[in-house]
Amino acid sequence: MTFYDRADELEALERAFDSPGHGFYVVYGRRRVGKTELLKEFCRDRPHVYFLAAEEAEHRQREKFVEHVSNTFDDRVPRIDGWDDALEYLGEKLASEQRVVVIDEFPYLVEENDSIPSYVQGFVDEHLQHTDSMLVLCGSSVSTMESEVLGHESPLYGRRTGQIDLQPFSFxxxxxxxxxxxxxxxxxxxxxxxxxxxxxxxxxxxxxxxxxxxxxxxxxxxxxxxxxxxxxxxxxxxxxxxxxxxxxxxxxxxxxxxxxxxxxxxxxxxxxxxxxxxxxxxxxxxxxxxxxxxxxxxxxxxxxxxxxxxxxxxxxxxxxxxxxxxxxxxxxxxxxxxxxxAPTFEDICQEAVWEVIRRGEFDPYAEVGRWWYGEDEVDIVGLAPDDDRLLLAECKWTADPVGNGLVESLRSKAERVRWGPATRDERFALFSKSGFVDGLEDDLDDNWSLFTLDDLDVLF
Missing domain, CATH: 1.10.10.10 (Winged helix-like DNA-binding domain superfamily/Winged helix DNA-binding domain)
Known part of the structure; x- marks a missing residue:
């Protein structure tokens, strides 16, 4: 699969690996969100041990892990009796060589042996922290990763040096x-x-x-x-x-x-x-x-x-x-x-608002979201409490160009949005799939911004 974007996440991992001392990162997120591709891209040009756990009996998981470590270091496969021995063996290898160690689908190991986090804790405390290597635990079961790795009750709590909660791509x-x-x-x-x-x-x-x-x-x-x-x-x-x-x-x-x-x-x-x-x-x-x-x-x-x-x-x-x-x-x-x-278009328009703010083409807003009360609803409302400034925007995914009717509707709704003082500064924006009726922009003052699909195409 082609690797797209994830520049921020890659930079965080690279910075962690290049920093003095050990690293212990937790990468998690829903299935299919690209965790494995991210970690493979990160490991591509670095010495690494990448182990993908499977849903199988604990002894086979452990045997495969040890075999993989020994093959990576071109060593004979040692006799191992438990996870403590397996991780100690890995620790011995890392004592002389800096590596990225990735254990992908870590929840499969926990499912077979709920003491695994304790063994990993021992590995981190007794071996990893004395090296310049980096351990990455990765998993698709968000609940397991949050409870067994990140949670207050986990033996691993407080030991990570960073985490990435990988999200789907924005538009x-x-x-x-x-x-x-x-x-x-x-x-x-x-x-x-x-x-x-x-x-x-x-x-x-x-x-x-x-x-x-x-x-x-x-x-x-x-x-x-x-x-x-x-x-x-x-x-x-x-x-x-x-x-x-x-x-x-x-x-x-x-x-x-x-x-x-x-x-x-x-x-x-x-x-x-x-x-x-x-x-x-x-x-x-x-x-x-x-x-x-x-x-x-x-x-x-x-x-x-x-x-x-x-x-x-x-x-x-x-x-x-x-x-x-x-x-x-x-x-x-x-x-x-x-x-x-239509709701997707509203979310994309909200992305566009933040992008325009980042570019300095809109004044800044502390919060941007939806607003509703009773029968009234505004697709996008931005709040700038320090400046008593309010942004109100509507997004129309319709076949017809937007005209004065929507302008008057938004002005009317603005009066019913209870926020800030009566002297607040109000700004307005309209987003339209099919553009705007002729002359609408000329009829509006500088407090109004109009966005067509062509405008959004330039932003994105």
């Missing part, structure tokens, strides 16, 4: 991999999201429709069952979690709505929602103006574009897809796709 980062024009790139990103493997499965010489049919709607395609595999990585009984994700993807975003759609009582539901948030599968949003972010006006959304697409279109139509995938795409997906793309 700006993903743009390098998506060779469509900007409009189709946005539509495509709303389907794949920023997960590198999903992005690179698409053939951008083919249409988006063909990619969806061949890479997602085919029962033999990798992505057809991908969310189920993803959930089973973290959860033993994913059925209820899947029903919650489907409900949220279909537009049931408040706890009451989710409870009604799934039949799960509010008490148990809150625990399921907490788990899904911890696994980075859903996000909890509150209005950006909420004090302390504990607003009861919370909404939930699926955190990954591909999962949102899958639970909106694939999971509810499994039987039909098995029989006639083209009919499902033509009849259910394609006509509804603009509604699916």
């Amino acid at each position: 700006r980062q993903a743009r390098d991999a998506i060779s469509y024009g900007l409009e189709d790139a946005i539509r495509s990103y709303s389907v794949t999201g920023g997960t590198p493997m999903y992005l690179t499965l698409f053939d951008y010489d083919e249409s988006l429709a063909e990619n969806v049919r061949s890479q997602i709607l085919s029962p033999t395609a990798v992505l057809y069952n991908e969310p189920e595999f993803l959930l089973r990585t973290e959860l033993r009984n994913p059925a209820r979690y899947m029903s919650i994700l489907e409900a949220i993807a279909l537009g049931h975003t408040t706890p009451n709505e989710i409870s009604g759609a799934t039949g799960i009582d509010p008490g148990p539901l809150s625990k399921y929602l907490q788990t899904l948030r911890r696994l980075r599968l859903i996000d909890r949003d509150v209005p950006v103006t909420a004090i302390g972010k504990k607003s009861k006006r919370s909404r939930y959304r699926v955190a990954d574009e591909f999962l949102r697409f899958w639970f909106r279109y694939v999971e509810p139509n499994r039987s039909s897809i098995e029989e006639a995938p083209t009919v499902v795409f033509d009849g259910s997906i394609e006509p509804d796709l603009p509604a699916h793309v």
